[in-house]
Amino acid sequence: MKIGRLTVALCTLLLALHGADPQTAATQARAEGTHAVDPEARRVLERAEKMILAKQWLRAYRFLSKRWIDFLEYPEIQYLYGRAAFETGHYEEALEAYERVLILRPRDLLAELETGRTYFAMESFPAARKIFYRLLERPDLPYSTYKKIQSYLDVMANYEKRTFFHATLAAAVGYDSNLYNRARYDRFFLPAYQIQVDNTVRNVSDTYHQETADATYLHDFGEMGGFAFRLEGSLYLQTMTRYSDSNIFYLNAAPALLYTHGPWLYDFTVGFDRMLYGSDPYLHTLYLKPSFRYAPDKRGYYRLYGVLQRKWADGELYRGRDANYGMLTFELYREVTDSLWLKPSLSVMRERKIDSFLTDVDHDALMVRLEGEWRFLPRYSLGVEARYKGLRYRETDAFFLSRRKDTYLEGDLILARQFEKRWRLEATFGYIDNRSNIQFYRYDKYFATLGVVKEF
Structure with missing residues (x-):
């Protein structure tokens, strides 16, 4: 048959x-x-x-x-x-x-x-x-x-390509309900002087526009795997509508040497940061960031990375802020389904001042962070970022005569709509609640941004 x-x-x-x-x-x-x-x-x-x-x-x-x-x-x-x-x-x-x-x-x-x-x-x-x-x-x-x-x-x-380039340009408008992170209270008691004082931090909100540029260049030295060179750069500008002393300028450059072997990726990054508040120089830093990543399959990875950073304060306004900073982070990324990914992480941090009398520099911190994105329609996605950070300062506050303990909570929602030719529209809504054992440092705020993103 x-x-x-x-x-x-x-x-x-x-x-x-x-x-x-x-x-x-x-x-x-x-x-x-x-x-x-x-x-x-x-x-x-x-x-x-x-x-x-x-x-x-x-x-x-x-x-x-x-x-x-x-x-x-x-x-x-x-x-x-x-x-x-x-x-x-x-x-x-x-x-x-x-x-x-x-x-x-x-x-x-x-x-x-x-x-x-x-x-x-x-x-x-x-x-x-x-x-x-x-x-x-x-x-x-x-x-x-x-x-x-x-x-x-x-x-x-x-x-089989050897050289890759990726860039992102973004522009957005935003709103901040508590620009100077003013505490919830109008008056404070200072134990050091046994007096009540007024809260002189301005209680203001403001709108702003912001521009961001990110670029990544990667060159692979040989066959897929082995050594590669990467150069990353970022530029961030935030311009307030009324309070220009809170304008932000941030610049970052970070070359890195990479090595890939099977499911392992070793990343050694050297980075430089420069930041200005308003027209005043605030801070510049130099850091090392070694990273080890293991990807058992194409749907996820485990990553352990550290940051060793030297901070130099710029200008008279920020004298005494020189410090050494360190962070160790364990991160897990997983594509749960084709339309949902999650990335939880756990970090421990430590900062130590250099030749300073300030009592709000030296601290230890623990941070738990969760990021995720759900693509609920072919062109629509909903992102989430939740963060808990517990800070413990080592020295007694000179005015409040106690060691400061803060609990920082933040939650963000990001709604995105993808368009043709790698354009994207994003709306972000966020809330921050900083809780502290010292009244002066307790504050909360709302913020929102609406922007467009173009990828190259």
């Missing part, structure tokens, strides 16, 4: 799974598939088809790996064995199975396509490219399969 409807259905199913035209697959099966099938071969094909339909790849692999040797003259069984071997990571066995199919059917489109995909998965790009180019010359190639092959060729071209 002929291969008939069973083999036609299998070919239709398998090409449909990979984006090809099912009708074309069926036509190909009828044209090429003229092989007698005995009852045992039909039974094996039927059982394999059920497993393939259910995407039970491991079960199909175990089933066919014990039986393919008995059906060498049946290309349909060899092909299914190759598919099961591919999906379970047995790439060499998959290649051998497809080779047996092509011996029996030299122009089998499915087997040749899967051979190219297998070489691609093995990162044997020259072999994969050779097969894909040969397939593109076939007049019977379905358009959907043509697009699939082009996507593989694009990925390989990008994978």
Whole structure:
């Protein structure tokens, strides 16, 4: 008997799974598939088809790996064995199975396509490219399969690039309900002098506009993996509508040496920061940031990084702020689903002053942070950032005669809408609540921004 409807259905199913035209697959099966099938071969094909339909790849692999040797003259069984071997990571066995199919059917489109995909998965790009180019010359190639092959060729071209550049420009308008972080109280009692004093910090809100530019340059020195050089830069400007003394200028440059080995990424960054408040120089810093990242799969990673930073205060207004700062952070990133990712982290921090009489510099802190994004529609996403930070100051406050203990809480929501040509509209809403055992440092605020982002 002929291969008939069973083999036609299998070919239709398998090409449909990979984006090809099912009708074309069926036509190909009828044209090429003229092989007698005995009852045992039909039974094996039927059982394999059920497993393939259910995407039970491991079960199909175990089933066919014990039986393919008995059906060498049946290309349909060899092909299914190759598919099961591919999906379970047995790439060499998959290649051998497809080779047996092509011996029996030299122009089998499915087997040749899967051979190219297998070489691609093995990162044997020259072999994969050779097969894909040969397939593109076939007049019977379905358009959907043509697009699939082009996507593989694009990925390989990008994978083999040595130099990458990415930049982001953003502009936004915003509102701050408590510009100077004024405490909730109008009067304070100073134990050091046994008197009540007025809270002279201005209780004001303001609007502003802000501009941001970020750029990353990466050069890979050799094959994918090994050493690479990265240079990152950032520029941030915030201009208040009424209170220009709170304008912010921030500049950052950070070259890094990277090394990749298998799932491990080692990152050694040296960075420089410069910040101004209003027209007054505030701070410049130099820091080291070593990082170790382990990615067991494509959906997540674990990362441990540290920061060792030297801070220099600029200008008379900020004298005494020179300090050494250190932070150690453990971070986990995971794509929970195709539309949801989460990134929790835990940090410990320490800052120590250098030759200063100030009592609000030396502190230890613990921070817990959660970031995430849910893409609830193809072009819409909702992001969240929640942060807890507990600060403990080491020295007794000179005015309030106690050691300051703060609990900083922040929650942000980011609603984004993606447009064509890598444009994005973002709206951010946030709330900060800083709790302290000293009244003067207790405050809360609301803030919001609306901006556009362009990626290059």
